[in-house]
Amino acid sequence: xxxxxxxxxxxxxxxxxxxxxxxxxxxxxxxxxxxxxxxxxxxxxxxxxxxxxxxxxxxxxxxxxxxxxxxxxxxxxxxxxxxxxxxxxxxxxxxxxxxxxxxxxxxxxxxxxxxxxxxxxxxxxxxxxxxxxxxxxxxxxxxxxxxxxxxxxxxxxxxxxxxxxxxxxxxx
Amino acid sequence: xxxxxxxxxxxxxxxxxxxxxxxxxxxxxxxxxxxxxxxxxxxxxxxxxxxxxxxxxxxxxxxxxxxxxxxxxxxxxxxxxxxxxxxxxxxxxxxxxxxxxxxxxxxxxxxxxxxxxxxxxxxxxxxxxxxxxxxxxxxxxxxxxxxxxxxxxxxxxxxxxxxxxxxxxxxxxxxxxxxxxxxxxxxxxxxxxxxxxxxxxxxxxxxxxxxxxxxxxxxxxxxxxxxxxxxxxxxxxxxxxxxxxxxxxxxxxxxxxxxxxxxxxxxxxxxxxxxxxxxxxxxxxxxxxxxxxxxxxxxxxxxxxxxxxxxxxxxxxxxxxxxxxxxxxxxxxxxxxxxxxxxxxxxxxxxxxxxxxxxxxxxxxxxxxxxxxxxxxxxxxxxxxxxxxxxxxxxxxxxxxxxxxxxxxxxxxxxxxxxxxxxxxx
Numbered sequence: 001x002x003x004x005x006x007x008x009x010x011x012x013x014x015x016x017x018x019x020x021x022x023x024x025x026x027x028x029x030x031x032x033x034x035x036x037x038x039x040x041x042x043x044x045x046x047x048x049x050x051x052x053x054x055x056x057x058x059x060x061x062x063x064x065x066x067x068x069x070x071x072x073x074x075x076x077x078x079x080x081x082x083x084x085x086x087x088x089x090x091x092x093x094x095x096x097x098x099x100x101x102x103x104x105x106x107x108x109x110x111x112x113x114x115x116x117x118x119x120x121x122x123x124x125x126x127x128x129x130x131x132x133x134x135x136x137x138x139x140x141x142x143x144x145x146x147x148x149x150x151x152x153x154x155x156x157x158x159x160x161x162x163x164x165x166x167x168x169x170x171x172x
Numbered sequence: 173x174x175x176x177x178x179x180x181x182x183x184x185x186x187x188x189x190x191x192x193x194x195x196x197x198x199x200x201x202x203x204x205x206x207x208x209x210x211x212x213x214x215x216x217x218x219x220x221x222x223x224x225x226x227x228x229x230x231x232x233x234x235x236x237x238x239x240x241x242x243x244x245x246x247x248x249x250x251x252x253x254x255x256x257x258x259x260x261x262x263x264x265x266x267x268x269x270x271x272x273x274x275x276x277x278x279x280x281x282x283x284x285x286x287x288x289x290x291x292x293x294x295x296x297x298x299x300x301x302x303x304x305x306x307x308x309x310x311x312x313x314x315x316x317x318x319x320x321x322x323x324x325x326x327x328x329x330x331x332x333x334x335x336x337x338x339x340x341x342x343x344x345x346x347x348x349x350x351x352x353x354x355x356x357x358x359x360x361x362x363x364x365x366x367x368x369x370x371x372x373x374x375x376x377x378x379x380x381x382x383x384x385x386x387x388x389x390x391x392x393x394x395x396x397x398x399x400x401x402x403x404x405x406x407x408x409x410x411x412x413x414x415x416x417x418x419x420x421x422x423x424x425x426x427x428x429x430x431x432x433x434x435x436x437x438x439x440x441x442x443x444x445x446x447x448x449x450x451x452x453x454x455x456x457x458x459x460x461x462x463x464x465x466x467x468x469x470x471x472x473x474x475x476x477x478x479x480x481x482x483x484x485x486x487x488x489x490x491x492x493x494x495x496x497x498x499x500x501x502x503x504x505x506x507x508x509x510x511x512x513x514x515x516x517x518x519x520x521x522x523x524x525x526x527x528x529x530x531x532x533x534x535x536x537x538x539x540x541x542x543x544x545x546x547x548x549x550x551x552x553x554x555x556x557x558x559x560x561x562x563x564x565x566x567x568x569x570x571x572x573x574x575x576x577x578x579x580x581x582x583x584x585x586x587x588x589x590x591x592x593x594x595x596x597x598x
Contacts, residue, residue: 086543163369
């Protein structure tokens with residue numbers, strides 16, 4: 001029998017703290033530690049959006065995506081950044097994850113919570129006097145495990161149709 | 173005005189080929205000078221055949237997609253009465269507003285919201301408020317949507333050309349056709365997968381042209397990608413002996429062909445596809461060999477090809493089939509659009525792996541394309557340093573038969589580029 005978790009103040013606080021800790025690790029480039037927060041059945045998807053008329057049901061494309069990762073490819077992403085050959089992110093860009101509007105709801109499984117958050121990701125690289133900003137909504141599934149939560153699923157809905165940054169070789 | 177200034181304004185003398193010395197070089201102002209870009213817009217993007225889209229994107233009557241072609245807003249629609257694929261300038265013949273304002277959809281009419289002029293999908297002006305005010309003799313045919321001067325299709329690939337005097341598309345494609353044929357024949361009935369990856373690069377567009385058909389940079393730039401697929405069980409030795417070659421296909425088109433060191437979703441099985449997909453893919457390989465002969469069948473299933481159709485269409489038939497267009501917005505900035513082409517009847521798991529392979533290599537967050545973009549931006553930054561006037565593109569010039577990691581196919585592009593930009597190709 002599966003019953004949805006009751007969302008208590010404690011759950012909200014724990015999920016919020018999890019997101020903030022995650023952001024800190026990502027901005028500090030501690031990707032290996034970040035991987036420890038990720039479930040082995042991870043699904044990480046960045047869908048495409050297109051410009052449609054208002055009456056269209058959705059502007060999210062079913063077909064091609066911008067990113068579609070699992071644990072293996074995420075681990076490889078981290079391994080890649082640890083080599084001397086990840087030219088696109090070496091020297092690395094400087095990033096800051098601003099995580100707001102956190103909404104916690106019951107997940108589909110008893111040990112999961114569904115967490116929505118707004119993300120503003122600021123990024124600069126080298127001495128260039130301009131910056132990139134990515135804005136989007138993250139739809140996460142956090143799974144409760146001994147000693148905390150693991151990220152089981154993330155969908156990042158970006159507020160743009162064209163990628164407005166150097167690359168997406170970073171974790172949102 | 174210095175000699176160089178003169179070259180920049182007239183677009184001449186920017187490519188220097190000396191076969192005696194085995195030297196081919198391109199002046200770097202071809203990548204940096206705004207004057208050169210102006211000549212390119214006038215001589216290349218206003219005169220050459222440019223890719224618009226694929227017929228599979230507009231299968232139903234009234235289906236449309238909005239595109240930027242050669243930097244101009246246009247749209248492609250499957251006309252409801254004639255069934256023809258038409259490409260219109262996206263501007264109201266009345267006072268100018270765009271009439272197609274969404275990326276994709278299906279419609280019975282296009283209406284300019286400014287004064288509510290209405291056009292059917294054939295482009296005909298069918299209505300306007302207060303028609304009686306035009307009783308003085310307005311020519312309604314003349315006030316219909318304007319089709320792009322030339323629109324032709326080759327096996328589903330729709331091209332447009334703004335020059336009414338241009339040669340026909342088949343003549344223009346020339347020898348490049350047989351490489352398009354390989355892609356299409358291998359798939360049977362190809363379709364564009366919904367959606368495209370759009371991004372931009374702070375580099376000259378021709379650097380991405382070069383990069384797209386450059387077999388030389390793979391091992392150095394894409395080390396981490398190769399390591400990734402090896403870790404997933406791919407045997408990269410499987411690509412050895414694949415008849416590696418680079419070809420000048422005439423008219424500025426070029427191609428490299430090489431044995432695929434990785435799986436190919438048509439029919440070169442690889443552990444990444446999973447055991448379930450194996451029998452079906454092996455069957456497809458046999459079927460293609462039977463239909464098209466061993467050699468051509470093998471080329472479809474096991475050989476990679478990166479094809480450039482002059483000036484700005486790239487078809488990478490590698491671990492997925494990417495259709496990519498590039499368009500400069502400034503000498504140091506290019507906008508890129510990348511679609512996926514796949515067989516319409518493809519098995520679900522093979523399709524999923526195809527899209528995953530595309531993203532893993534060619535996606536904006538993939539393990540390869542970000543490094544390519546880094547390289548191109550790095551070149552553009554390097555040009556600003558000066559001191560070195562010419563880039564060298566001589567690799568393999570002495571050989572009778574160019575290899576895929578030589579630069580013959582890149583020279584093919586540059587020779588035509590020079591002829592078109594200086595006006596001697598006409």
